[in-house]
Amino acid sequence: MCTSETFQALDTFEARSDDIVLASYPKCGSNWILHIVNEIIFTVSKKRCEYPEFPVLECGDSEKYERMKQFPSPRILTTHLHYDKLPQSIFKNKAKILVMFRNPKDTAVSFFHFHNDVPDIPSYASWDEFLKQFMKGQVSWGSYFDFAINWSKHLDEENVKFILYEDLKEDLATGIKQIAEFFKFSLTGEQIQTISAQSTFSAMREKSQETHGAVGPFLFRKGEVGDWKNLFSEAQNQEMDAKFKECLEGTSLSAKLKYESYCHD
Numbered sequence: 001m002c003t004s005e006t007f008q009a010l011d012t013f014e015a016r017s018d019d020i021v022l023a024s025y026p027k028c029g030s031n032w033i034l035h036i037v038n039e040i041i042f043t044v045s046k047k048r049c050e051y052p053e054f055p056v057l058e059c060g061d062s063e064k065y066e067r068m069k070q071f072p073s074p075r076i077l078t079t080h081l082h083y084d085k086l087p088q089s090i091f092k093n094k095a096k097i098l099v100m101f102r103n104p105k106d107t108a109v110s111f112f113h114f115h116n117d118v119p120d121i122p123s124y125a126s127w128d129e130f131l132k133q134f135m136k137g138q139v140s141w142g143s144y145f146d147f148a149i150n151w152s153k154h155l156d157e158e159n160v161k162f163i164l165y166e167d168l169k170e171d172l173a174t175g176i177k178q179i180a181e182f183f184k185f186s187l188t189g190e191q192i193q194t195i196s197a198q199s200t201f202s203a204m205r206e207k208s209q210e211t212h213g214a215v216g217p218f219l220f221r222k223g224e225v226g227d228w229k230n231l232f233s234e235a236q237n238q239e240m241d242a243k244f245k246e247c248l249e250g251t252s253l254s255a256k257l258k259y260e261s262y263c264h265d
């Protein structure tokens, strides 16, 4: 999905100040925030941002960035890249970036199911086998921990906003309000409620085949916090807890992820 030609061409991408960048490690809810931002824009402008390109910035052919010059603003771009690998024009032109995180245990579980449920992508012999690769960062888009370490240095920058999957799950309306405010869209309370109702897991899963085709039901699988308890062994919990400590202890991201609440029994 991401060729070296496309990576090279990525540097030629010309960001605009009103581009909306949605960054996350895989399986942390990028389709969820993409849907929310789309609904916010539709609510305020009555226009749908429907572009004939796959929304992930780094995926597709190398001509994609040339075609994107024709797209009207605001363009919504999703990405799984590290902050340091984003095209420089995003920073130069001060595009705003919403970065979404999810606890690493649920992220790994979601990633594993995706690989083993979707027919056209490689599957793993077992959960244990997948987790070994996940911990080594030998999965698509590399290590969760490298992604987290890289982004953790930039979360307090002016044009970057952090959002946590688990917080959005706990209080969707407040999350939608914060997202709208960050991108400077003004919504009434009623509009926020309407978007919330359209953005619950069940509402999105119900429409998933229509919105995402055959992969839809696999992408919108369970949408829960704490599903890791069904797969992690005690030894795997200890390994993940130690890795989290080793990589993120003392960083501002460590507190923001609320690891104690979401990754301990």
Ligand SMILES: Nc1ncnc2c1ncn2[C@@H]1O[C@H](COP(=O)(O)OS(=O)(=O)O)[C@@H](OP(=O)(O)O)[C@H]1O
Binding pocket: 024, 025, 026, 027, 028, 029, 030, 031, 032, 106, 109, 110, 111, 113, 169, 199, 200, 201, 202, 204, 219, 220, 221, 222, 223, 224, 227
């Ligand atoms: N509305 C809503 N509410 C709660 N959870 C939601 C929602 N939409 C998507 N999801 C869950 O996000 C997980 C998929 O993440 P991504 O969209 O980032 O996947 S991907 O990397 O783009 O393939 C995947 O998590 P799991 O269900 O745990 O596998 C989705 O179910």
